[in-house]
Amino acid sequence: MTTIGVISDTHGLLRPEVEHCFAAVAHIIHAGDIGAEHVLEGLRRIAPVTAIRGNVDSGDWARNYRDTETVRLGRYVFYVLHDLTELESKPAPDGIDAVIYGHSHRASIRTADGILYLNPGSAGPRRFKLPITLATLDLDDGAELRPVMHTLGGA
DSSP states (O other): OEEEEEEOOOTTOOOHHHHHHTTTOSEEEEOSOOOSHHHHHHHHTTSOEEEOOOTTOOSTGGGGSOSEEEEEETTEEEEEESOGGGGGTSOOOTTOSEEEOOSSOOOEEEEETTEEEEEOOBOSSOOTTOOEEEEEEEEOTTSOOEEEEEEEOOO
């Protein structure tokens, strides 16, 4: 079984707990609002990273990232975007197994029409009194995708 890390809305903060939660992951997906390049550098020390640009990501470093990405990990295809409402004007490509998104800072796991929709919440500075969260996702070729939400401490 392979496990991937899913994170979003770090807003320039890479918490030390992230390294512990992602210690055994084979890949990391960052769903935008990275905030600063050093966040991705820290994540790359853990595992390879697929990242997209969120609405707060600007400047020269952010030009290296697209608004959406489609990535295949194992037998699964993931569509990554920051704001789920963007699917209204630009639908996800056919053949995907999961949509990974962020923006709302609210962790969410749901399945619709056989597609997993996963928002890992926000792992950056606490906002809106919401918990600080990220997710891991077990990729098992013989079963469905299995997301696990993790709540981190911190202010």
